[in-house]
Amino acid sequence: MALSNNVIGAINFVAMLLSIPIIGAGIWLANEPDNSCVKLLQWPVIILGVLILVVALAGFVGGFWRIPWLLIFYLVAMLILIILLACLVVFIYMVTIRGSGHLEPSRSYLEYHLDDFSGFLRRRVRSPLKWDRIRNCLSSTDMCGELNQRYRMAQDFFNAHITPLQSGCCKPPTQCGYTFVNPTYWISPINNAADMDCLNWSNEQTQLCYGCDSCKAGLLANLKKEWRRADIILLITLVALICVYLTGCCAFRNAKTEDLFRKYKQGYV
Structure with a gap:
């Protein structure tokens, strides 16, 4: 025993x-x-x-x-x-x-769409109250500032394998047609009405695309990984x-x- x-x-x-x-x-x-x-x-x-x-x-x-x-x-x-x-x-x-990324022409990084993810994950970021808290938390990190230090030339940035969160929050969606100045500063095209995210983009470094659906999708893609x-x-x-x-x-x-x-x-x- x-x-x-x-x-x-x-x-x-x-x-x-x-x-x-x-x-x-x-x-x-x-x-x-x-x-x-x-x-x-x-x-x-x-x-x-x-x-x-x-x-x-x-x-x-x-x-x-x-x-x-x-x-x-x-x-x-x-x-x-x-x-x-x-x-x-x-x-x-x-x-x-x-939920998976989408390739865009002449880009190595992927773009992410919110509707690609499960309903459970989408509900975690669709509430304005919840997203405001998450957005403030994300904007306090240096994930976007790191891109400016690492990539000076447009082609280097387009060939970069950045994280889903950086792809969704730190730059405008590729389909908006913005012109690269640096990873977090872009010149607006004449017509940027292709998507609401194109209108939500701001060159203000505390704003960027943190209010975009692409940022929410990038967050969910990061969470998924x-x-x-x-x-x-x-x-x-x-x-x-x-x-x-x-x-x-x-x-x-x-x-x-x-x-x-x-x-x-x-x-x-």
Whole structure:
């Protein structure tokens, strides 16, 4: 029985270690400028990781110190958390399955359209109140200023692989026909009524295209890329957690069988 309890404790210690990638993924998302402005996914991921850590710790204590009710709590709670983690993995995949950039003639960077993304993501940026907060957060970063320092010539900028956020927020959409002066300063064409974003563009460095739908789409494209990376980490951790959980269930069952067999021998020998 002691050996089985030690095995259960060791298995739960592994489950504790598996909470680290989940918490780490949440912290990584929180430190990304776009995710820190939206504040949508990072906290559910961090909270779920912390809960898995706490439950695994309970199982670890219950295994080594032979506390049956803690082990039962671990088995029930961890099953619930694994289901929640699986739902989160599927949810992230489903809301990021849509949305991709579009090539424009003579441009290496991509353009992004808001309607290409899932309804869930679009609703996060369409509310004027929400977008005002996000917009103020984005405009306080130096992501657009970096472009001015890096690209002086038009052709160098057109050949650049800038981020979706920079493509959508720091320059006017290519279809507007603006003339390049520098990455964040463009000369307006005679007719710029091709799209509302063309009218929303401003050479004022605190405005730029932060009020454009292209900026919202660029933000969602950035979120999609980062969420997909986090989802891969969560998926790998989920598979590992399921394996650890099933192994723990088998060890717990074997421990109970050994205990019953020992009691049987003591009663009849």
